[in-house]
Amino acid sequence: MNPPQDSTDTVFEPDDPRVDGDIQDPAEHFRDLINEDQPQLAVAFLSQMYPADQGLCLADLGRSQKNEALSLLSPEHTAHILDHLSPTEAAQLSYGVDAGTLSAILDASSPDVAADVLRYLSRQQSEQVQATMSRLEPVLPLLQYPASSAGSLMTTECPQVNINASAASALDIVRLRGDAAERIGAVLLVDAHHHLEGSVSIVRLALARPDTIVSQIADAAVHSVAPLTDQEECARLMERYSLHYIPVAEPDGRLLGVILVEDLVDVAVEEATEDMYNMAGIPGERVTGPLGASILHRLPWLYINLGTAFVAALVISAFESTITRVVALAVFLPVVAGQGGIGGTQTLTLVVRSMALGELPGRRGMRLLAREVILGLVHGLLLGLAVALVAGLWKSNPFLGLVLGLAMLANMLVAGLAGAGVPLLLRRLRLDPAVASAVIVTTFTDVCGFAVFLGLATAMLTALT
Amino acid sequence: MNPPQDSTDTVFEPDDPRVDGDIQDPAEHFRDLINEDQPQLAVAFLSQMYPADQGLCLADLGRSQKNEALSLLSPEHTAHILDHLSPTEAAQLSYGVDAGTLSAILDASSPDVAADVLRYLSRQQSEQVQATMSRLEPVLPLLQYPASSAGSLMTTECPQVNINASAASALDIVRLRGDAAERIGAVLLVDAHHHLEGSVSIVRLALARPDTIVSQIADAAVHSVAPLTDQEECARLMERYSLHYIPVAEPDGRLLGVILVEDLVDVAVEEATEDMYNMAGIPGERVTGPLGASILHRLPWLYINLGTAFVAALVISAFESTITRVVALAVFLPVVAGQGGIGGTQTLTLVVRSMALGELPGRRGMRLLAREVILGLVHGLLLGLAVALVAGLWKSNPFLGLVLGLAMLANMLVAGLAGAGVPLLLRRLRLDPAVASAVIVTTFTDVCGFAVFLGLATAMLTALT
Numbered sequence: 001m002n003p004p005q006d007s008t009d010t011v012f013e014p015d016d017p018r019v020d021g022d023i024q025d026p027a028e029h030f031r032d033l034i035n036e037d038q039p040q041l042a043v044a045f046l047s048q049m050y051p052a053d054q055g056l057c058l059a060d061l062g063r064s065q066k067n068e069a070l071s072l073l074s075p076e077h078t079a080h081i082l083d084h085l086s087p088t089e090a091a092q093l094s095y096g097v098d099a100g101t102l103s104a105i106l107d108a109s110s111p112d113v114a115a116d117v118l119r120y121l122s123r124q125q126s127e128q129v130q131a132t133m134s135r136l137e138p139v140l141p142l143l144q145y146p147a148s149s150a151g152s153l154m155t156t157e158c159p160q161v162n163i164n165a166s167a168a169s170a171l172d173i174v175r176l177r178g179d180a181a182e183r184i185g186a187v188l189l190v191d192a193h194h195h196l197e198g199s200v201s202i203v204r205l206a207l208a209r210p211d212t213i214v215s216q217i218a219d220a221a222v223h224s225v226a227p228l229t230d231q232e233e234c235a236r237l238m239e240r241y242s243l244h245y246i247p248v249a250e251p252d253g254r255l256l257g258v259i260l261v262e263d264l265v266d267v268a269v270e271e272a273t274e275d276m277y278n279m280a281g282i283p284g285e286r287v288t289g290p291l292g293a294s295i296l297h298r299l300p301w302l303y304i305n306l307g308t309a310f311v312a313a314l315v316i317s318a319f320e321s322t323i324t325r326v327v328a329l330a331v332f333l334p335v336v337a338g339q340g341g342i343g344g345t346q347t348l349t350l351v352v353r354s355m356a357l358g359e360l361p362g363r364r365g366m367r368l369l370a371r372e373v374i375l376g377l378v379h380g381l382l383l384g385l386a387v388a389l390v391a392g393l394w395k396s397n398p399f400l401g402l403v404l405g406l407a408m409l410a411n412m413l414v415a416g417l418a419g420a421g422v423p424l425l426l427r428r429l430r431l432d433p434a435v436a437s438a439v440i441v442t443t444f445t446d447v448c449g450f451a452v453f454l455g456l457a458t459a460m461l462t463a464l465t
Numbered sequence: 466m467n468p469p470q471d472s473t474d475t476v477f478e479p480d481d482p483r484v485d486g487d488i489q490d491p492a493e494h495f496r497d498l499i500n501e502d503q504p505q506l507a508v509a510f511l512s513q514m515y516p517a518d519q520g521l522c523l524a525d526l527g528r529s530q531k532n533e534a535l536s537l538l539s540p541e542h543t544a545h546i547l548d549h550l551s552p553t554e555a556a557q558l559s560y561g562v563d564a565g566t567l568s569a570i571l572d573a574s575s576p577d578v579a580a581d582v583l584r585y586l587s588r589q590q591s592e593q594v595q596a597t598m599s600r601l602e603p604v605l606p607l608l609q610y611p612a613s614s615a616g617s618l619m620t621t622e623c624p625q626v627n628i629n630a631s632a633a634s635a636l637d638i639v640r641l642r643g644d645a646a647e648r649i650g651a652v653l654l655v656d657a658h659h660h661l662e663g664s665v666s667i668v669r670l671a672l673a674r675p676d677t678i679v680s681q682i683a684d685a686a687v688h689s690v691a692p693l694t695d696q697e698e699c700a701r702l703m704e705r706y707s708l709h710y711i712p713v714a715e716p717d718g719r720l721l722g723v724i725l726v727e728d729l730v731d732v733a734v735e736e737a738t739e740d741m742y743n744m745a746g747i748p749g750e751r752v753t754g755p756l757g758a759s760i761l762h763r764l765p766w767l768y769i770n771l772g773t774a775f776v777a778a779l780v781i782s783a784f785e786s787t788i789t790r791v792v793a794l795a796v797f798l799p800v801v802a803g804q805g806g807i808g809g810t811q812t813l814t815l816v817v818r819s820m821a822l823g824e825l826p827g828r829r830g831m832r833l834l835a836r837e838v839i840l841g842l843v844h845g846l847l848l849g850l851a852v853a854l855v856a857g858l859w860k861s862n863p864f865l866g867l868v869l870g871l872a873m874l875a876n877m878l879v880a881g882l883a884g885a886g887v888p889l890l891l892r893r894l895r896l897d898p899a900v901a902s903a904v905i906v907t908t909f910t911d912v913c914g915f916a917v918f919l920g921l922a923t924a925m926l927t928a929l930t
Binding site for chain 2: 025050052053084171174175181182183185201202203204205206207235238239240241242243244261262264265266268269272273275276277279280281282285286291294295298299301302303305306309310312313316317320323324327328329330331332333334335337338339341342343345346348349350353354357359361363371374375378379382383386387390442446450
């Protein structure tokens with residue numbers, strides 16, 4: 001029997017006793033072997049794994065260890081590993097690799113993988129690597145497409161067949177393309193000017209009479225994207241219409257390449273992760289990344305939040321004389337802020353995620369806003385009643401309960417309004433609705449919540465004391 | 466030319482002028498036609514769309530309209546639509562459909578789609594529908610697999626070929642299976658007892674000499690999953706190793722079916738959404754769902770948070786006499802709580818998401834905890850310095866600045882510790898690390914933050930006043 005789908009000769013099964021039993025963490029074991037100056041053993045150990053796992057082991061190493069390990073592998077071997085990684089993983093593996101080593105590896109890679117890696121390097125590093133590459137020509141046109149565009153995701157190695165060819169000659173082209181054709185499962189049909197005309201599955205080709213003209217058994221390729229189409233849109237099309245691949249063509253119809261569904265699984269997962277991280281204020285972070293990068297990622301967000309927290313503090317400060325007279329008000333400040341923040345986050349998360357999933361076309365915005373305001377009203381009434389009772393009984397002051405309950409009602413209304421309104425507005429302004437929305441929403445709920453709570457308390461001061 | 470990949474004859478392109486120009490929202494236009502009592506026009510309009518879009522239009526209707534529309538479509542037509550939806554979308558479409566209509570539709574569906582729909586119905590509804598189904602036999606064994614298991618995701622309609630068959634006879638089976646074989650792009654090889662022995666791509670079959678024995682050109686099927694394997698694990702395997710499909714086999718090796726990569730794009734997206742919604746306290750919600758369901762989803766979480774907010778209020782209440790003497794302390798309570806909450810959320814989001822992506826094997830837990838505590842220390846020092854300066858200058862009280870700065874330091878440490886520790890602990894206890902972690906983490910940061918801030922203030926009361 002041959003080796004399994006895309007893997008090397010001997011493989012590491014996930015439940016292989018070598019992984020779960022003797023060797024706890026293959027990446028650590030590999031690093032230990034490198035550190036113990038046993039490079040031959042390390043490479044032999046590495047080669048037992050699937051290419052994707054080899055990539056993770058290598059990406060995990062420090063700079064000098066990584067360069068040492070890569071010097072023991074052939075550029076072709078490393079290029080084969082890169083083929084099996086997502087663009088971000090490939091970039092992580094390439095991080096810190098000497099320019100000379102990297103250019104030899106990229107020369108041995110497919111052009112789209114090389115372009116992915118170069119796209120993630122700094123401008124200076126990228127130019128250094130390109131200067132020593134010998135197979136740069138097919139890579140350059142791909143570099144013009146920005147990261148996360150269809151052009152950056154596509155593979156250019158797709159089997160193209162003239163629309164007037166016979167099934168037999170189409171199969172000859174499949175035979176030549178081998179691997180790439182097997183992955184797509186189809187050939188793309190073009191006219192004499194390389195304009196996309198349709199596609200035909202290899203199964204259908206194989207079952208057709210050899211002299212059949214391919215146009216007679218073809219599918220019209222209605223779903224295709226432009227090279228600058230955003231990857232999120234590509235993922236949505238593929239998911240929506242259960243496509244296995246999607247051709248990328250110039251607006252004039254000239255075929256450029258094809259995006260495979262497996263490359264978009266990565267995209268769907270990365271987009272979701274990006275949204276979550278943006279909302280939490282940790283854009284682009286990784287658990288395995290260096291500590292300094294984490295600090296740089298998180299600090300700006302923490303300082304921005306600190307700034308807005310001081311705005312809320314200003315509001316409270318304006319009512320210091322009221323608090324002096326009814327100090328119990330201070331006890332409930334975090335209750336007001338906390339509930340508003342949580343209500344706002346609930347709405348915000350729902351809206352941001354639904355936008356990402358394409359469930360919220362622009363015209364539904366107003367209906368959504370109304371829906372969330374109604375929800376805020378209902379939640380505000382129910383929560384307001386609860387806090388009014390608890391606080392009123394606890395501090396034996398029904399007026400305190402009333403003020404807190406009303407503040408809660410107002411705050412939940414603001415939470416619904418801002419939680420839905422802010423991402424809708426950001427999208428209207430063509431900004432990413434995930435990026436800064438959480439801090440804006442909580443600022444709204446904090447400021448409005450404190451203003452209503454302490455404002456009402458000041459107005460009812462004689463009843464409260 | 467034939468119609469495009471899996472679609473009906475005339476199609477709606479995303480940039481079709483009918484969609485963006487005259488008819489703003491196809492779903493609304495369709496509903497209007499139904500409401501205007503023009504069922505024939507409505508069905509004609511619907512049939513122009515891709516099956517997946519037809520499904521969304523139908524799912525959007527109210528109960529009686531939906532039943533009316535479905536009565537105009539043949540059960541085969543609706544079954545074809547269901548085939549193109551994700552399991553949750555199929556469940557949404559089936560919601561509220563009369564038992565008799567639904568059983569006719571499921572009789573015309575593939576067994577795994579029928580099982581998906583039945584799995585989402587209430588026990589009573591499911592039994593009602595099953596009672597009138599005539600093709601229940603192939604569905605029943607699938608119903609035993611819980612939702613989100615490999616067994617519930619697989620399609621049983623996969624082409625199986627005996628390992629000793631010739632390439633020619635394998636192609637005959639492909640010819641018979643048609644659509645299913647085309648989707649998988651491969652046939653699965655089994656021995657006489659239907660035990661999985663490997664697979665061979667259809668491209669390779671087509672290119673082989675007709676009398677070649679398939680075992681000679683086969684891939685050993687190293688990656689297979691058990692029917693009870695969780696869908697998250699399946700998605701991880703497919704993404705990691707860029708698989709197009711993954712066979713599902715009993716532990717003894719008997720082949721049950723195959724999961725296709727396109728079904729796992731849905732899974733990857735749904736898992737990410739689920740994590741985000743669980744963390745925000747809106748499990749299982751949809752923007753398009755009924756208002757009452759949203760209230761039921763969000764209220765428990767809001768009340769739980771209210772409970773923990775009162776715990777934090779208790780801490781503040783214990784220091785009321787201190788606040789009476791230094792009322793400026795009240796001004797900074799939300800600053801302490803807010804920053805701790807945000808720091809905790811940053812760590813928590815990173816950890817929960819990394820766990821979901823399989824980037825955090827159990828043995829890395831302690832290293833991660835140490836990393837986040839160090840980050841908390843660094844952030845605490847930098848933020849603490851900033852708040853100490855601002856608050857000290859603002860209130861012209863350096864001791865107030867000192868107390869606030871120290872509280873910030875302590876709070877960011879707690880944020881790192883709880884943000885990483887809570888999800889790690891939840892996972893160790895085999896609970897979902899996303900579900901209740903946010904409320905636990907913010908309770909920790911609130912309580913510790915207030916205790917340190919007000920405790921220090923009380924200790925330094927003479928210096929503060």
